Amino acid sequence: MSKHVLAQNQYGKAENRIVKITRQGNDGAWHEIRDLNVSVALRGEFRAVHHTGDNGNCLPTDTTKNTVYAFAKEHGVASPEAFGILLARHFVSSQPVIHEAQIRVEEFTWDRIPVPTRPEQHSFVRKGQEVRTAQITYSGSTGQLQVVSGLKELTVMNSTNSEFHGFIKDRYTTLQEAYDRILATKVTARWAHSVAAAGADDFDWDRSYTQVRRHMLEAFAETYSYSLQQTLNAMAERVLDHCPTVNEVRLNLPNKHHFLVDLEPFGLKNDNEVYYAADRMYGLIEGTVHRDGVQPVIATSDWITA
Numbered sequence: 653m654s655k656h657v658l659a660q661n662q663y664g665k666a667e668n669r670i671v672k673i674t675r676q677g678n679d680g681a682w683h684e685i686r687d688l689n690v691s692v693a694l695r696g697e698f699r700a701v702h703h704t705g706d707n708g709n710c711l712p713t714d715t716t717k718n719t720v721y722a723f724a725k726e727h728g729v730a731s732p733e734a735f736g737i738l739l740a741r742h743f744v745s746s747q748p749v750i751h752e753a754q755i756r757v758e759e760f761t762w763d764r765i766p767v768p769t770r771p772e773q774h775s776f777v778r779k780g781q782e783v784r785t786a787q788i789t790y791s792g793s794t795g796q797l798q799v800v801s802g803l804k805e806l807t808v809m810n811s812t813n814s815e816f817h818g819f820i821k822d823r824y825t826t827l828q829e830a831y832d833r834i835l836a837t838k839v840t841a842r843w844a845h846s847v848a849a850a851g852a853d854d855f856d857w858d859r860s861y862t863q864v865r866r867h868m869l870e871a872f873a874e875t876y877s878y879s880l881q882q883t884l885n886a887m888a889e890r891v892l893d894h895c896p897t898v899n900e901v902r903l904n905l906p907n908k909h910h911f912l913v914d915l916e917p918f919g920l921k922n923d924n925e926v927y928y929a930a931d932r933m934y935g936l937i938e939g940t941v942h943r944d945g946v947q948p949v950i951a952t953s954d955w956i957t958a
């Protein structure tokens with residue numbers, strides 16, 4: 653007989669990252685997304701589980717994770733509250749030993765990227781302002797002024813129009829070819845200006861920033877992508893094409909992987925609807941694109957994380 657008392661206890665799978673895509677319209681081209689972080693905590697008759705190693709009352713945390721993904725497919729995600737209520741009720745009503753369930757939901761919200769060439773269907777930018785950056789170097793001896801503008805933490809997603817296949821396969825390759833995947837990245841961008849020191853005071857830096865940001869977002873949204881590398885190049889080229897004072901663009905793009913959840917074990921078909929949003933590890937795609945004949949100046953050695 654133990655002298656100690658097992659007091660409050662709970663368990664479950666925390667931080668299930670889930671992206672649910674709902675396709676609407678006759679052709680399914682209009683996408684709605686819900687991007688959630690769902691944590692499950694179960695409370696109930698778990699004394700034996702702790703004391704004797706008898707797991708007869710233990711619904712595995714792995715099952716609670718599967719339930720979250722399966723429920724997204726079966727019931728959809730009407731709202732964080734509605735989804736949480738469904739899950740909490742399910743755990744308590746389906747297992748007599750579970751007396752209470754607490755579901756915590758964080759929702760990451762997204763705006764649509766306005767695209768001039770088509771309705772805003774499947775391209776999104778995460779809500780919340782990015783961080784704008786600027787690095788200015790002025791040399792007293794040469795009188796040279798170098799301005800590198802930039803931004804970081806601008807998270808974007810295309811919920812379709814992205815493929816990745818035809819890559820090298822060696823004995824360590826397990827990646828399946830993808831013909832319709834989510835493409836998401838958190839953009840770090842820097843661009844160097846050719847504005848001469850004499851003209852720097854009259855230059856409209858705010859307007860320039862807005863233009864570069866818009867062109868990068870439009871290129872991200874409009875590019876039918878066969879790799880994030882191709883999207884990187886398209887974004888940088890679009891800026892160079894439209895912003896004459898920009899000489900060079902460097903982009904650091906972590907590939908924020910979204911993996912299709914296997915719902916077959918639960919008799920459910922996953923038609924590219926329910927994704928697991930992984931935060932680590934991630935592909936990191938980086939590159940500089942500059943005008944021909946221009947010497948690149950932007951550092952390539954920065955430490956970028958997703």
Ligand SMILES: O=c1[nH]c(=O)c2[nH]c(=O)[nH]c2[nH]1
Binds near residue numbers: 827935
């Ligand atoms: O767009 C991509 N580029 C890659 O180089 C790569 N590698 C990988 O595993 N997935 C992807 N996706």
